[in-house]
Amino acid sequence: xxxxxxxxxxxxxxxxxxxxxxxxxxxxxxxxxxxxxxxxxxxxxxxxxxxxxxxxxxxxxxxxxxxxxxxxxxxxxxxxxxxxxxxxxxxxxxxxxxxxxxxxxxxxxxxxxxxxxxxxxxxxxxxxxxxxxxxxxxxxxxxxxxxxxxxxxxxxxxxxxxxxxxxxxxxxxxxxxxxxxxxxxxxxxxxxxxxxxxxxxxxxxxxxxxxxxxxxxxxxxxxxxxxxxxxxxxxxxxxxxxxxxxxxxxxxxxxxxxxxxxxxxxxxxxxxxxxxxxxxxxxxxxxxxxxxxxxxxxxxxxxxxxxxxxxxxxxxxxxxxxxxxxxxxxxxxxxxxxxxxxxxxxxxxxxxxxxxxxxxxxxxxxxxxxxxxxxxxxxxxxxxxxxxxxxxxxxxxxxxxxxxxxxxxxxxxxxxxxxxxxxxxxxxxxxxxxxxxxxxxxxxxxxxxxxxxxxxxxxxxxxxxxxxxxxxxxxxxxxxxxxxxxxxxxxxxxxxxxxxxxxxxxxxxxxxxxxxxxxxxxxxxxxxxxxxxxxxxxxxxxxxxxxxxxxxxxxxxxxxxxxxxxxxxxxxxxxxxxxxxxxxx
Numbered sequence: 061x062x063x064x065x066x067x068x069x070x071x072x073x074x075x076x077x078x079x080x081x082x083x084x085x086x087x088x089x090x091x092x093x094x095x096x097x098x099x100x101x102x103x104x105x106x107x108x109x110x111x112x113x114x115x116x117x118x119x120x121x122x123x124x125x126x127x128x129x130x131x132x133x134x135x136x137x138x139x140x141x142x143x144x145x146x147x148x149x150x151x152x153x154x155x156x157x158x159x160x161x162x163x164x165x166x167x168x169x170x171x172x173x174x175x176x177x178x179x180x181x182x183x184x185x186x187x188x189x190x191x192x193x194x195x196x197x198x199x200x201x202x203x204x205x206x207x208x209x210x211x212x213x214x215x216x217x218x219x220x221x222x223x224x225x226x227x228x229x230x231x232x233x234x235x236x237x238x239x240x241x242x243x244x245x246x247x248x249x250x251x252x253x254x255x256x257x258x259x260x261x262x263x264x265x266x267x268x269x270x271x272x273x274x275x276x277x278x279x280x281x282x283x284x285x286x287x288x289x290x291x292x293x294x295x296x297x298x299x300x301x302x303x304x305x306x307x308x309x310x311x312x313x314x315x316x317x318x319x320x321x322x323x324x325x326x327x328x329x330x331x332x333x334x335x336x337x338x339x340x341x342x343x344x345x346x347x348x349x350x351x352x353x354x355x356x357x358x359x360x361x362x363x364x365x366x367x368x369x370x371x372x373x374x375x376x377x378x379x380x381x382x383x384x385x386x387x388x389x390x391x392x393x394x395x396x397x398x399x400x401x402x403x404x405x406x407x408x409x410x411x412x413x414x415x416x417x418x419x420x421x422x423x424x425x426x427x428x429x430x431x432x433x434x435x436x437x438x439x440x441x442x443x444x445x446x447x448x449x450x451x452x453x454x455x456x457x458x459x460x461x462x463x464x465x466x467x468x469x470x471x472x473x474x475x476x477x478x479x480x481x482x483x484x485x486x487x488x489x490x491x492x493x494x495x496x497x498x499x500x501x502x503x504x505x506x507x508x509x510x511x512x513x514x515x516x517x518x519x520x521x522x523x524x525x526x527x528x529x530x531x532x533x534x535x536x537x538x539x540x541x542x543x544x545x546x547x548x549x550x551x552x553x554x555x556x557x558x559x560x561x562x563x564x565x566x567x568x569x570x571x572x573x574x575x576x577x578x579x580x581x582x583x584x585x586x587x588x589x590x591x592x593x594x595x596x597x598x599x600x601x602x603x604x605x606x607x608x609x610x611x612x613x614x615x616x617x618x619x620x621x622x623x624x625x626x627x628x629x630x631x632x633x634x635x636x637x638x639x640x641x642x643x644x645x
Contacts, residue, residue, distance in 0.1 A: 098204070102224025108206045115231040117255065117577075118190045118452075120459060120490035123169070124180040125206050125224065131172035131179075138209045141169040141183050145194055146201045148225060150217050154205060155194055160184075161462045161469070167191075173208075182490060184459065185228070188235035196228075197235035198262075203227050233258065237265035240272055244560040248276035249283020249296035250393065251451040252323050252482040253544045255577065257296070260568050271560050277450075279392035281434055287547050288312045293561060295547040296320065298393030300525040313549040316594045317525045320568060322515050322581040324483040324506045325394040325540040328491040330461050332473040333376050344371040344503055345494040347405035350398065351412055353385050353478060354436065355426040356445050363476065366418050371497060378476040383463040386454045386479030389447035391434045393542065397528050398480055400432035401539055404530040405499065436480075454479050455489045483511075484579030502535040508581045514541025515584070524590075543587075548594070551601045558598055565595045 098113020106127040113121070129137040144154035157166030171181035183204070188195045196202035208222035219225075247257065254277035261273035280297035287295035288309035300317065327350055331340040349368055353359070362368070362382040388395065402408040410416055414427060425440040438445040446464040448454055457464065458479045461472045470477060483506050486493050495505040504510050517532035518541070526543040546565065552558045569591050573582040583591065 098226045098228045100224055100226040102206075103222060106206075106222065106224045108204070108224035108226045110204050110226050110228055113226065114229045116185050116187070116196075116228055117231050117233075117488065118184070118186050119488040120182050120184050121204075121228075122180060122182050122490075123204060123206060123226075124178070125173070126178045128173040128177050128179065128206075129208055129210065129222070130175045130177060136209070136211055137173060139171045139173055139179055139181075139206060140209055141171070141181065141204060141206050143167060143183070143185060143191070143194060143196075144203045144205050144225065146203060146227070148203060148205060148219060151214060151219065155186075155191060160456055160460050161467055184456075184489075187230050187233050189233060195235065196230050198230050198232040199236045201227060201229050231259060232262035234262060234265075236262055237272075242272065243274040244272045244557075245294075245564055246274045246276075246292050247283075247294050247296060247546075248278055248286055248292055250280045250298055250544055251277050252298060252394075252484060252542075253296045253320060255484060255488070256321065256568065256572065256580065259577075260564065260572055263571075264564065264567060269563065271563050273564060279388075279390045281391040281393070284547065287315075293552070293557070294549065296544055297547060298323075298528075298542045298544055299396060300521055300523065300527065300545070301547070314551075315547050315549050316597070317523055318546045318548050318565065318594045319526070319583055319587050319591045320544045320546055320565075321573075321576065322511055322541065322543050322583060323579060324511050324514070324538055324542060325397045326481065326483050326486050326506050327398075327494040327496070328455075328458055328479050328481055328486040329494060330458050330472050330477040330492065331378055332471075334379050334473040335376055337473065339492060340375065340377070341492055343375065343492070343494050344497055346371060346497045347402035347408040348411050348416075348418075350496075351402040351405075351408040351431075352420065352422075353382070354387075354399065354402070354480075355412070355423050355429075356384060356438075356440055356442055357423045357426070358420060359384065365420065371503075378472060378474055380474045382476045382478060383470065384442070384445045384465075386457045386464055386477065387436045387447045388451060388454055388480070389436070389449045393434070394480060394482055395436055396432050396434040397530075397540055397542060399434075400528070401530040403431035451481055451485050454481050455485050455491065458491055459489045482579070484577060487579040488577070496539070498535045498539065499531070500535055504536060504538050506538050506540070510536060510538035511541045511581050512584065513537035514539060515543060515581075515587075518543070526587075543583075548598060550597070551599055553600065555600055558600060562595055562598060566592065569595070 095112035096114045098110040099108065101107050107125065109124045111122045123141050128139065131137045142154045142156045148154055155166060156168055157164035159166045159168045167184045167186060169181050169183040171179050173179040188197045194202055204226045206224050207220035210222050212221060214220050254275060257273065257275035261275060264271040280299055283295035284297050284301050284305055286292050288301065288305060306312065327345055329343060331343065333340055346367060349365065359382040363377040407417060411420065412422055414422060423440050429439055436447045444465050448464060458477055461470045461477050463470065493506055495503050497503050513534050514532055514537040515526060517534050517537045518526040518529045520526055525545060528542050530539050532539055552561065569588055576582060
């Protein structure tokens with residue numbers, strides 16, 4: 061199908077869908093519908109498509125064009141792609157700054173047109189929160205402009221002559237909410253859940269039963285710390301509070317672990333086939349290979365690793381070196397999950413202890429270093445090994461092909477770029493995700509099915525938290541799966557606060573589960589039911605008579621969690637004497 065035929069088809073589908081609006085009944089969908097493309101016809105019958113072109117956030121999209129003048133060997137008629145306001149009149153209505161990692165931090169993309177007049181590339185799209193200059197939001201649509209660098213000056217106060225301007229729409233965001241004077245609910249924690257809470261907050265900020273939400277993206281570790289210190293209404297975490305954390309905060313509020321969504325930690329990469337110039341896909345990594353990357357071990361020869369070549373027969377890797385990994389600087393759950401995974405693997409342990417079956421010697425400074433950890437440390441004091449603050453910073457460097465300390469884009473057919481992040485972020489930025497091999501040689505990827513198998517295979521703590529299992533019994537389960545939980549107090553001081561927290565979390569577990577972005581997996585029904593029951597039990601303080609707590613039970617394997625779960629007590633007793641307690645915050 062030609063590009064022009066594709067554009068015509070997109071327009072036809074949009075027209076048909078509009079005709080059908082309001083007819084018949086609507087059924088709840090298990091998966092969110094595929095987002096529509098945006099398309100338009102420009103000057104001299106030039107055509108363009110943005111895919112996806114609707115309900116956008118800060119993400120990477122594919123831009124395609126047809127009817128353009130072929131690019132010449134000297135670069136004349138090259139193509140530039142920029143994000144613009146809804147109805148651009150001049151270039152001042154567009155964001156044409158030098159692209160990342162330039163200090164201008166622009167998103168402008170450049171490419172070429174083939175001899176048939178078509179071309180395609182990818183560009184990062186930014187909403188109002190990431191690009192206030194254009195202020196793109198659900199209530200303020202924007203555009204993408206594709207134009208030729210035809211050697212002619214752009215008219216002052218005008219636009220390039222050879223262009224197509226394609227409308228795009230955005231998902232609801234804080235920019236679509238009324239001016240905020242105070243917040244009803246404050247929460248922070250996991251970067252994985254941040255996108256969900258931003259979306260839920262934007263959909264709940266208007267109307268008679270509005271909830272004004274302040275969610276701060278930091279990490280699971282920071283979220284738990286702030287919550288236990290009483291600084292937030294609740295936290296979100298991919299791992300439970302540790303015994304040390306609870307003991308350090310003996311006055312913490314009594315709380316429940318309420319599951320919100322399933323997802324996964326992944327190894328993402330940006331490698332290009334040096335012969336075809338196409339991005340590499342279907343790369344397979346083992347726990348040992350990931351341990352080699354994290355420990356910064358001889359990355360100059362990584363692409364000659366015998367295990368890597370055995371797992372990826374016929375794959376043409378970048379011709380030079382693997383750059384130092386792009387990884388997060390703050391303590392976080394994903395770091396703990398991935399280091400626990402390779403620390404639990406026999407071959408990775410042999411590598412880490414200096415007995416590598418492939419005869420690669422671990423970086424000496426990492427010899428004896430203990431995993432798992434929730435922090436990536438530059439143990440070897442290598443100035444190029446530089447973890448970065450925030451998950452988005454890691455994703456940007458991977459998408460643009462930039463080293464952790466780099467200021468320029470790399471040629472990824474020569475230098476490979478790799479990193480650790482969560483699945484939703486990798487999907488949002490269009491990154492390639494490594495498949496991973498289990499001990500018996502089974503290769504698994506982070507599909508919804510494999511993630512749910514991973515959830516089913518998890519250990520469940522005495523408090524009802526699904527703990528990621530690095531060695532699942534089901535060899536088709538993704539071993540880096542995780543479940544995001546909210547740490548929610550059992551009581552709040554006012555009924556208004558109770559109602560607002562319930563409204564937010566009930567929305568997330570009902571409507572929010574039907575429209576999850578790629579990379580999130582809806583909870584199994586049993587887990588969802590237990591979560592809703594726990595939310596329903598949140599109340600204002602009451603005086604009750606209850607037996608003293610018994611000794612904490614040992615973790616159990618795989619049974620469904622109870623409807624309401626509690627954080628472990630800092631002290632335990634086996635006494636059966638009843639006591640009268642007043643629960644306060």
